Amino acid sequence: ASKNVGFIGLGNMGGHMASNLIKQGHKLHVFDISKQACDNLKAKGATVYDKTTDLAKNSDYVITMLPNNDIVWKAYNDMTADGVNKNTVFIDSSxxxxxxVRELQKFISEKGARFIDAPVSGGVPGAEQATLTFMVGGTKDEYNTVKPILEGMGKRITYCGSYGMGQAAKLCNNMMLAISMIGTSEAMNLAIRQGLDPNVFAEIINSSTGRCWSSELYNPVPGVTPTAPSNRDYAGGFSTDLITKDLGLAAGVATATNTPIPLGALSHQIYRTLKAHGLGNKDFSVVYEFMKNEANN
Ligand code: NAD
Structure with missing residues (x-):
């Protein structure tokens, strides 16, 4: 059935996700601080708001897809400043x-509405093709309530447990992604520097034990996966800033639970170094270029 869906954060991911909800026949109420991002959605039929309080009140569901903790926290404060529509279910997919997540759940439930976490994986291609995996934290009832909406943007909607468990799963996935992207970049570079053709080597790993998402669908070497950001000077996609943030979050939960993450911690430092070299807004597969240049003698 057609629903009123609020959407805040129409960037690399959110723009496609909101568009897919329009295709599903939902009525979209959107906001982003970027006028360009709003205009893109307006052209597809969404209603653009100046005030997120109005956006939320007109929505059965509100989805937020924003960069980081501080921005998400502020967005929820602004959006609920003059109360909530008690029927609204707030879904944070950042x-x-x-x-x-647990603070926000408390904050929103005290105001009388519901809040769950539903972070995603699948990258920009997954957002575009509506094949994302959603990791949902909340009650089973809340999971059943949001599932039909999330199905308009993804193909696997997984129940992870109580509030915050979606993020718990997401952080571990992204730590692994960071490690495997660096591993793919190292191996591709070493193969190329020995004289192997990158396409030949990629074909080998993708039918061998080295295969992973980064090697197969998002290869960091230009010319190997035609749709990957490596083919457009690492523009768009999943930024180095964002993976560095995720590795910081993983480091935080690892410290809190006394869990060793030697490769996760090293990846964090490698990505932080890339940021320090001005590569924060490039796709995280730019780590390949960084290594290639370092090794270029
Ligand atoms: P992005 O930077 O492309 O988009 C963020 C959007 O939020 C931008 O359009 C920006 O203008 C907007 N924004 C910033 N501050 C705002 C505010 N105060 N109010 C309203 N809008 C505001 O980021 P993205 O790649 O779309 O990622 C969004 C979230 O999803 C992040 O938390 C990221 O970690 C996560 N994520 C990203 C990917 C990916 O592959 N890009 C995959 C899974 C999860």
């Missing part, structure tokens, strides 16, 4: 701290 990647944030599981502890902040």
């Amino acid at each position: 990647t944030i701290d599981p502890n902040l």
